[in-house]
Structures are given as structure tokens and as C-alpha cells.
Amino acid sequence: MKLNKHIRSLKPSATLAINTKVNNLNTRGENIYHFGFGQSPFPIYNSIVKELQKNAENNNYLPTLGLEKLRNQIAVFLKNHQNLKVEKDLVFIGPGSKELLFQTILILDSTFLIPKGSWVSYGPQIQSKGVNYELLETFLQNDFKLTAKELDFYCKQNRKVKQKALILNSPNNPTGAVYSIKELKEIAKVCKENDIVVLSDEIYSQLNFTNTYSPSIATFYPERTIVFGGLSKVFSAGGYRLGYMALPYGLKDLKDTYKSLFSETFSAVASPIQFAAIKAFKMDLKLQKYISIQREILKGVSSYLSLEFTKLNVECTKPEGAFYMTISFEEYKSKIHSLGINTSKELSDYILNNYKVALLPGSDFYFKEEDFFFRLAFVDFNGREVLKSFKKSKKITKEFIKRECSNIYEGMEQIKTFVKSL
Numbered sequence: 296m297k298l299n300k301h302i303r304s305l306k307p308s309a310t311l312a313i314n315t316k317v318n319n320l321n322t323r324g325e326n327i328y329h330f331g332f333g334q335s336p337f338p339i340y341n342s343i344v345k346e347l348q349k350n351a352e353n354n355n356y357l358p359t360l361g362l363e364k365l366r367n368q369i370a371v372f373l374k375n376h377q378n379l380k381v382e383k384d385l386v387f388i389g390p391g392s393k394e395l396l397f398q399t400i401l402i403l404d405s406t407f408l409i410p411k412g413s414w415v416s417y418g419p420q421i422q423s424k425g426v427n428y429e430l431l432e433t434f435l436q437n438d439f440k441l442t443a444k445e446l447d448f449y450c451k452q453n454r455k456v457k458q459k460a461l462i463l464n465s466p467n468n469p470t471g472a473v474y475s476i477k478e479l480k481e482i483a484k485v486c487k488e489n490d491i492v493v494l495s496d497e498i499y500s501q502l503n504f505t506n507t508y509s510p511s512i513a514t515f516y517p518e519r520t521i522v523f524g525g526l527s528k529v530f531s532a533g534g535y536r537l538g539y540m541a542l543p544y545g546l547k548d549l550k551d552t553y554k555s556l557f558s559e560t561f562s563a564v565a566s567p568i569q570f571a572a573i574k575a576f577k578m579d580l581k582l583q584k585y586i587s588i589q590r591e592i593l594k595g596v597s598s599y600l601s602l603e604f605t606k607l608n609v610e611c612t613k614p615e616g617a618f619y620m621t622i623s624f625e626e627y628k629s630k631i632h633s634l635g636i637n638t639s640k641e642l643s644d645y646i647l648n649n650y651k652v653a654l655l656p657g658s659d660f661y662f663k664e665e666d667f668f669f670r671l672a673f674v675d676f677n678g679r680e681v682l683k684s685f686k687k688s689k690k691i692t693k694e695f696i697k698r699e700c701s702n703i704y705e706g707m708e709q710i711k712t713f714v715k716s717l
């Protein structure tokens with residue numbers, strides 16, 4: 296069968312592939328420390344589930360761009376909980392922010408710019424429409440955050456590239472880094488000078504370890520920033536498959552294009568889910584509290600790991616949000632080479648096979664294959680149980696991790712054994 300050559304070359308998404316591999320190993324009785332998959336470990340807030348149950352009989356197709364009440368609610372949510380002013384008519388609902396990012400990539404005839412250290416799916420989504428993307432350099436010293444200087448350098452070198460679109464993600468997958476207001480202001484200035492469209496992936500915004508939400512570039516560059524978010528991370532409902540995007544007023548003319556493409560592809564998001572999502576985005580006080588406890592737990596687990604890696608002389612990014620950190624075994628490069636291992640993919644297989652720890656190789660996040668960077672997701676624990684214990688102890692100590700997040704503790708011990716073996 297002849298296939299579209301741009302699609303034929305795609306591999307299954309690295310994050311989903313590692314999950315399948317680990318599940319297969321687990322069913323064979325091997326206990327794997329699963330630092331590969333970034334799914335919220337916490338149960339979904341009960342009144343969202345109740346709302347879903349209440350609407351289970353709703354079998355109507357809803358409007359293509361989403362239920363009006365939900366779109367309005369998201370506009371209010373963005374104002375109150377992300378400090379963003381968006382037009383409610385320009386908020387659209389889709390089956391996950393991933394699909395909305397993809398449809399945006401399809402719609403824009405742009406050159407897409409991706410900072411090194413970005414989410415796995417942006418690149419394949421761009422390539423599937425038969426074009427390539429441009430990588431922007433980033434460095435570990437700066438937690439792999441894009442700087443205005445690098446963006447400006449690219450723009451000056453590529454003046455002929457007319458329409459540029461930058462994909463920016465904060466809090467970041469795979470680094471856990473959060474861009475500061477200052478950094479975003481500087482990037483926004485370069486974007487303005489070069490008329491860049493920004494796809495701002497803010498799916499982890501409220502999972503910020505020091506604040507209730509993360510700064511957004513849309514505050515400083517509202518005219519051409521499209522904001523993406525959804526239920527998956529902050530509301531622990533990845534499987535509900537509901538995301539949103541907020542188009543800026545400056546791009547309002549694209550609304551009909553989105554409407555046509557949505558109507559010819561997914562039609563509309565499942566009705567019961569849209570009703571349940573209204574409850575989520577209302578963000579009542581109890582839900583706010585619930586999310587803030589999750590933030591504290593994630594912060595505690597990440598701080599524990601950061602400290603252990605520092606003691607081990609393994610450099611890592613400083614997680615300030617989301618579920619991730621990027622770790623580097625570059626310090627041990629020559630010793631790793633002497634094992635006959637030359638790429639991060641080979642090393643992740645080696646660590647999985649010999650130490651039962653699943654890490655994603657940096658090459659899935661646009662780092663060079665030969666650089667020994669890895670994404671570590673620190674959510675391999677039972678969120679329901681950890682929430683209960685945390686309510687009692689109120690503090691995340693090493694003993695807490697050892698007792699309540701034993702896979703995190705033991706997985707870290709395994710990594711130590713690996714490093715000491717070098």
C-alpha cells in the first residue's frame with residue numbers, strides 16, 4: 296500500500312511507546328521504576344466526575360467550537376487564574392490541546408521554531424504536513440530556556456523567512472522550567488519586532504511550585520499569541536480529552552478557518568465532557584485548594600530528586616512546575632562510551648534493562664542523539680494515597696518519599712547504583 300511519505304516516517308509518540316514497553320515489562324512481573332510517562336498521579340476532583348455522570352445521557356452534537364457556556368467559563372478562568380484577557384468568542388474547544396496544536400500547525404503556513412528541549416509531539420506534527428522545523432539553541436545552565444538573544448540571532452540570520460511561528464511551553468516538558476516575567480518580556484520584544492506568531496503551550500500553567508499560575512507571554516505580546524491549555528494536567532483528566540485554545544484578537548480572522556477545519560475533522564468534543572469541564576474551569580475554592588496541595592507534593596518530590604542528583608554530581612534542571620526535570624550524564628560521557636554506548640537512546644535502554652528505571656532519551660526532545668540528557672517524570676506514585684498521608688504530615692521529607700513514594704525513592708537509588716558503577 297502506498298502511504299503518504301510524511302506520515303509513513305512517523306514513529307509512535309515516544310512517551311506513549313515507553314509506557315507500552317513498561318506496561319509489558321510490568322505484566323511480565325518486572326517492577327519497573329517508571330520515570331518515563333507524564334500523567335497526573337492524582338485522582339480527578341470528585342465534583343467534576345459527578346458532573347460527567349450527570350450528563351452521561353447527553354447525546355447531542357454540540358457546536359463545533361464548543362459549548363458557549365464552557366467557552367465563556369474558560370475566558371473567566373483565564374482572567375482569574377492565569378491573568379489573561381481573552382475574547383470569549385475566540386476561545387475554542389477541542390479533543391485535547393494536542394489536537395488543537397496540530398490543527399493550528401496545519402492552518403498556519405509558517406516556519407515553525409522550536410527551542411531545544413521541547414515536547415516530543417511538536418516536531419512530528421509539523422513534519423506530518425511535509426515541512427521541517429527550525430531548532431533554536433538552548434543551554435543547561437539556563438535550564439534549557441530559550442533566550443531573546445538566541446531568537447533574535449535566528450531572526451537576523453533568517454530575514455528571508457517571512458512568517459515565523461514560535462512554539463513556547465512554560466512550565467516546560469521536559470525540563471520543568473518556568474519562564475520568568477523578565478525572560479518573557481524580552482522574548483516578546485523580539486517576537487514583536489519580527490511579527491512572530493507564538494503558540495504558547497500553557498497546559499501546566501497552574502502546576503507552578505511557587506505561584507498559583509505561571510507567567511504567560513500573552514501578557515506581553517497579546518496581539519499574536521495563541522494560548523493552549525486543557526483538562527489533562529492541572530485537572531488530572533488526560534483521558535477526558537478536552538483542551539482549549541484562545542485566539543488573540545489580532546488573529547480573529549482565523550476563526551472561520553478553525554471552524555471549518557474542526558467541522559470537517561472532529562466535529563465537536565464529546566458532550567458530557569464539555570459539561571463536566573464547566574465545573575472544572577469554575578475552579579471553586581475547594582478545587583483551588585486541592586490543586587495547591589498537588590503543587591506542594593510535586594514540589595517536595597522534585598526538590599528531593601534535585602538534591603539527590605546534586606549530591607551525585609549529576610546536573611539537572613531546576614523544576615519549578617509540571618512533572619519533569621531534565622538530567623544530564625554528560626559528566627560521565629567517556630565512562631559511558633567505554634560501555635559501548637553512544638546515544639541517549641542506547642543509554643536509556645541500558646538503564647531500563649539493567650537498573651529497571653525508565654527514562655526518556657533527550658533525543659526525543661530535540662537534543663543531539665549523542666548528548667546524554669534524559670527526561671525524568673517524577674509522578675510514579677499513588678496520588679490518592681500520597682494526598683492522604685500529606686494531609687497528616689504536611690511535609691515532604693526523605694522519610695516521606697521512602698515510605699509514600701517508594702518507586703521514586705527506589706528508582707533514585709537505582710540511578711545512584713548505575714552512576715556509582717561507572
Ligand code: PLP
Nearest residue numbers: 391392393414468498525527538
Ligand atoms: N503540551 C505538553 C507540553 C504536554 O506535555 C502535553 C501532554 O503530555 C500536551 C500538550 C497535550 O495535552 P492534551 O492532553 O491536552 O492533548
